[in-house]
Amino acid sequence: MEALALDIKIYESEKLKEKLFYKKMESGLKVFFIPKEGYTKQYAIFATDYGSIDNVFVPIGEKDPLEVPEGIAHFLEHKLFESPDNNLFDKFSKLGANVNAYTNFNQTAYLFSSTDNFYESLSLLIEFVQNPYITDENVEKEKGIIAQEINMYMDNPGWRVYFNCLKAMYNEHPVKIDIAGTIESIQKINKELLYKCYNTFYNPTNMVLFVIGDLSFDEILKVVAKSQKNNYDKVEEIKRIFPIEDKKINTQLIEENMMTSAPIFYIGFKDLDTGFKGEKLIKKDLVTNIILDALFGSSSTFYNDLYEEGLINTNFGGYYTGKESYGHSLIVGESKEPKKVYERILRLIKEPSEKLLLEEDFNRIKNKAIGEFLMGLNSIEFIGNNFIDLYFSDFLLIDYLTILESIEYKDIIERFNKHFTEENVVLSIINPLE
């Protein structure tokens, strides 16, 4: 099939010793592939640029914005596993493939890993995601299962303290909403709403397929061409409506009691420098993570002082996460006195940045980040999941190391002074009962 070989783009990284193949199908679906010679496992992810934060949008073929119930993207993920003969899992299992899916703030992804029968499994993956079978009856059935999933998260102190932190930082932005919704909100979900979401966001132009393993790109493209549906309405761009998020935080402190052994906390710094994607976003992400590691990581003076004082344990650390419309640094841990830790952090960030962040520390932490990324590339799941996440931020994983290496000391100082201030910080605590 020579025609398929046209328009294939190949990106190559000498440093990573990896190659990335790319082709855009006529349907608008983008297909990426990284060959992994010598690997036994294969992994494929079929993902849509649609997550829990996309809860107000203009449905395809309509004019007015629609607000959908909280948790619907996740509900839809569950429902795509339905088929008229009700044996999708059996089919994957018979091929020896392990199928799964996840929904986060920004994406819904369907995936499988296999050691044999890869191409048959790939065909099955594309077919089930593109052929929804949603009925009133199976929607009702799912409410009981998802209610148990929500209950499970309600009993998880780590999850609750995290979402309370988001609720403290954000006033309007839907990132504060629980991904699975609430037991009340999912009751409002019905077949019609699910199809509206599906038809809008599961258009091939809004989706990407990523494959990794000891495989052939030609074969992959043949399977895609054969399995995918082509009768889609062309959409230019999906209109997503986000509320205008005030720069100010919502509230400084949220405290709650539940069954946990010791108080746990999340300290959040809301990012005010948002509104962009691509290289600029990824660089900001890396720079901020280096700062957090230098300030709060296990080789920092702060970490070791507080550890010696018994204020924190090895669960302490910080990380940044950011997308186009939101971003935040989170410093998390377990402590007898979370408020004391919080005060110490506020005191710390008032110190002059050049004193706080030394160039030698920066160089060391940067080395570590490079090493960690390289080691991550051992895992095809790590590559796949990160590829998808970066892709929807308009960035290719294969360029990651180049950006990381380009970071300079002055980037760190500049970002620190802008991002770590007393105006944009919140504290979330879960205290033990009684």
Place this chain on the structure above:
Amino acid sequence: MVLNLKSERIKIGNGINLNLVKTDKFKSNLLSFYFLRPLTKEEVTKNALLPLVLKRGTDEYKTNLEIQKKLEENYGADLSVAINKRGEKHVLRFTVETVNGDYVGNKEYISDVFNLLKSIIFNPLLEDGYFKKSYVDQEKENLKRRIESRINDKRSYALDRCIEEMCKNERFSIYPLGNIEDLPGIDESILYNHYNNIIKTSPIEIFFVGDYDDKMVDHMKEMANIEREETITIPREQIMAGSKTKNMVYDDLDVNQGKLVLGYRTGIPYEDRLYNGLLIGSDILGGGPNSKLFKNVREKESLAYYVTSTIFKYKSIMLIDGGIEFANFEKTIDIIKEQIEEIQKGNFTTDDIEISKKSLISSTKSIKDSIFLISEYFFSQILSNDNRSLEEIIEDIDRVTKEEIVEAMSKLTLDTIYFMRNKKAMNIN
């Protein structure tokens, strides 16, 4: 060029073996030291405390700060310690993973990381002839909090609690991180003496997975160059067939979801001809999304989000666990028992068997793609005196017959039912 997994085992001392797995497939190298101890009430807490103290400082790198900086300089070499139980054995693991020097243009640095690991295990920081008191005191407090935090993960807590109740009079019930009550009785001298005993008497298995040359092998041999007498022998786990008493255990806690665990005795040791049949039977029952429990408890009745069945290899028990509404307690148990009976009666298809075989074979094959799983795999082969290659293990799984599955599953006896519930919430309902 699929890697044919081979491990070269070299005896380098009394009860000390170096296991080498050569491969250039990964972007990193991995070096692990495993120390084997019996799982006993007397030493469990001391064993658990030890790696935490050793990680705090060495003769050469006196503080955690210095150790961490050294690791970061070496391209973020990843140091981890773990304390686990494998059946009734207590296993202490010290591991470093480093980026393959080819990727950072520095082939030599790995010897620095080897020296650091050696320093952590064999040259601890001493004060007046014992461990540094403040480190021991702080880590006692940290270990106490870690043991207390078991409750935070309700699912694994429920599983642990079921095992504790079920194996009350067996060593398998011992929690691998130890007991809070033991902590006041441990100080820097007691722990240091215990440490010396561990170094002198424990069987030690060392694993390297990655690319190596003669010089590196010499370095690794030198790392564990210790003079010692005979090491201890650790007895094989006792297997109880059938259950003497039936247990019903409730924990009343402030939770939203009930956690149900059913503990079964299998009576089938891992050396037994029926063991693979048991593995497949358990997978048909509650392995993947094609399993009987997933289909009936979750998909048909919407009772649970998760419900699974797991075999504990070294102890020959099977646990089934699910998260459910409090009120569905009895209904869920009925369905689980019914599904087990179905398998015992042979009411499952050739497809069911094929699916479970494929799933087990696929995860066995996948070991080859993880540097960590490769070392864990060879280590577990040593623990169970199993000389089969991965290919032979796969063949054995593939050979299992329906009759063997039925025979294996017919040996199951229910021993303990554990339920985490919320009395307050139940009264409201």
